[in-house]
Amino acid sequence: MTSIGEALVSQLVERDVEVVFGIPGVHTVELYRGLATSGIRHITPRHEQGAGFMADGYARVSGKPGVAFVITGPGLANTLTAMGQARADSVPMLVVSGVNTLSSLGKGLGHLHELPDQRAMAQTVALLSERVEAAEELTPALDRAYAPFSTGRPGPTHIEIPLDVAGSEYTSASATSAKPAVHVCDSDQIAQVCEMLAGAKSAVILAGGGARWSGVPLQKLAETLGAPVVQTVNARGVMFDHPLGVPASASLNAVRALIESADVVLAVGTELGQTDYDMYATGKMAAMKSLIRIDLCPDQLARYEAELAIVGEASVALDAINAQLSGATANHHGQDVAAKTRQEAYEEIGPEMRALCEVLTAMREAVPNAISVGDSVYPIYAGNLYYDHDRPAGWFNAATGFGALGFGIPAAIGAALAEPTAPVICIAGDGGAQFSLPELMCAVDENLPITFVIWNNFGYQEIATSMQAVGVTVLGCDPTPPDFEHVAASCGMPFWRIGAEPETVAATLKMAQATDGPRLIEIRAPNQSHNVS
Structure with missing residues (x-):
């Protein structure tokens, strides 16, 4: 017997899906039944938000939809932030989740991972949310979920499959999925x-x-x-x-x-x-x-x-x-x-931002044709104001649009999986990095040659500056960062701690490229301390 969960995986293969990001759980076991033999590579993040951000980074670099498998309730809820970023930046992403049994939905029976209306929650962010309740609904649901990826402005879509449906027999005829639309301008x-x-x-x-x-x-x-x-x-x-x-x-x-x-x-x-x-x-x-x-x-x-x-x-x-x-x-x-x-424009951004742009330029020259993935952090703000990158679709970050912190590390992992031959550099702040620091171990598991650059100014300096600018007493902007040397050691990564001089950054990046697997560079931001008041 072929189950509906297995048929889903087979149809994803037909749609050229090569990678799925997900954390298996009791509500997605049936989606995993056919995954091991499908040829699809499964990547295990440490948090469902990481799965979404990885799918986002993968999609931006590959040009294909990123796919995430997440559990019912908290799994999908954890993915919503990543879906919001994808929607803001028109990134194609398919999130497949479980949901409780059909007979229990909306009844508040206290089932595991239960929500009053999971699809309603997803629809606040996703372009559309579909539920598969029977075998004959699977292909049409996938067609509708994939349609925005080729016929309009892309973004995240969602399909949920109830527990009692995913494991049931797939009795539908062979899939005849819709073909992508051909765009013809007037x-x-x-x-x-x-x-x-x-x-x-x-x-x-x-x-x-x-x-x-x-x-x-x-x-x-x-x-x-x-x-x-x-x-x-x-x-x-x-x-x-x-x-x-x-x-x-x-x-x-x-x-x-x-x-x-x-x-x-x-x-x-x-x-x-x-x-x-x-x-x-x-x-x-x-x-x-x-x-x-x-x-x-x-x-x-x-x-x-x-x-x-x-x-x-x-x-x-x-x-x-x-x-x-x-x-x-x-x-x-x-x-x-x-x-x-x-x-x-370069003169207008001022000396502080120009100095940061010089660091970015040194990084580009040290590692040509790299994919640079950023979080919301000062060097990225500077680059978004003025920076010329040497690779199309090779400069992206979460400091525009939705502006989700924690994007950089997992999105860089997705980017590296999408383009294994390209160097990948992730630029994150010490604050933003702590949103998704456990995802470093995913890069270790997959032995991805990513250079993680942590710009450490010991707090949320940009927020502190904004509070000061309007006369608000700075509060909550100085969370103590971990010792990143110890973080790198616990992950088994090579580590360097350096200053922010462009020539030092360039030389260290070159050294880092000679090592295998992921590596971590901490840049101590100039004139910063733990006290940002």
């Missing part, structure tokens, strides 16, 4: 875009995370137009070291001025969200003349009015524009304008 709209761009004298392109895999057509269009390209955090690397690239936050005054000077603004794969375009919460976005938007999600396009809104995948739309664009005259001053904006 030809009349593409013609309108080409007409607007051909007539532009000072076009500017805004590239978001939806354009991170579209570097070739994006660069081609930018060069045709002589248009500077402003990259949000999730698009960094798509225009590395390009004279038209502006790897700086659109919240900076210099970048806002560039956007407002444009006679046509083309926004590709960006939601135009606050944490990218108004992180200082001024309440105003840069004014955009003749705004053209390209996005997979019609609902997202409706949230910010544009002169022309095109539903479509970034690379498809850009290829169509490049194929049809004629008569455009490149702005010969575009490179000069981009260079001026870069210089002014």
Whole structure:
């Protein structure tokens, strides 16, 4: 007999799932029945939130949905934070959970892991939540859960399978899952875009995370137009070291001025969200003349009015524009304008953030083409303001959007599993690292060559600074960190404790790359102590 749980695993294999992140429990035993012989690699985190963050990091690097198996009740609840981060950043993630027996649902009978309505809880974060109650419902539920990954703005989806259903016989016919949609942009709209761009004298392109895999057509269009390209955090690397690239936050005054000077603004794969375009919460976005938007999600396009809104995948739309664009005259001053904006933006972020950017640049040069995964920590804040990365989709963190602490360590593990040949560097603070410190042992179990960099300023320095800025007495911002040398020793990891000088950081990173498996570097932040008051 093939059970519904086994059929689920088989259908995940058919959908090219190679890795599942999960902690088995009594409510998911039947999901594991066919896993050992399926060819899917199972990764065991130390907490379900870690499973979600690992699935997130895996998806961002692989371009495929990350998959997590979690138990009923607390397991799913623990995963919600990671699902929230994935939703904010449009990351495809499938969370499969158990749920109590069908006959008990909603009755408050005091069963193990019971919730009043588990799906209702999941639906507050997930794009959709499905329940499989019979064999014939499995494939349609998977089709619906996978649909947002290929037909719209991706994000987390959820499927729950009751205890008494997962182990029952799979009697349905062979699966005939839906095929991914083929994106075709409206030809009349593409013609309108080409007409607007051909007539532009000072076009500017805004590239978001939806354009991170579209570097070739994006660069081609930018060069045709002589248009500077402003990259949000999730698009960094798509225009590395390009004279038209502006790897700086659109919240900076210099970048806002560039956007407002444009006679046509083309926004590709960006939601135009606050944490990218108004992180200082001024309440105003840069004014955009003749705004053209390209996005997979019609609902997202409706949230910010544009002169022309095109539903479509970034690379498809850009290829169509490049194929049809004629008569455009490149702005010969575009490179000069981009260079001026870069210089002014770099000056604007101030000496403290510039010093941190120098550390990031030293790290990039010491370990080229690395995947850099970050938590909410000072060097990441600095990089999000101004930093040019040398790998598309290789710079991402949780300091924008949902802003979940604890993201860095597990997401780096997911990234390393998605791209085993790439060096992975995780940058976390001493505070954020403590949210997910046990996940270091998952990296040890899998022998992943990740360099974990802990920026230790002995507390929540960014929060303390924010409290001081508004005259609030600093409280609760100085949790004592562990001795990271002892943490590394307990995990069997090589360890270095260094200062924050760029040359020291670079030299240590190079040494670390010569070791096998995970390793840990603690950087003692300058001018910091346990007292952040």
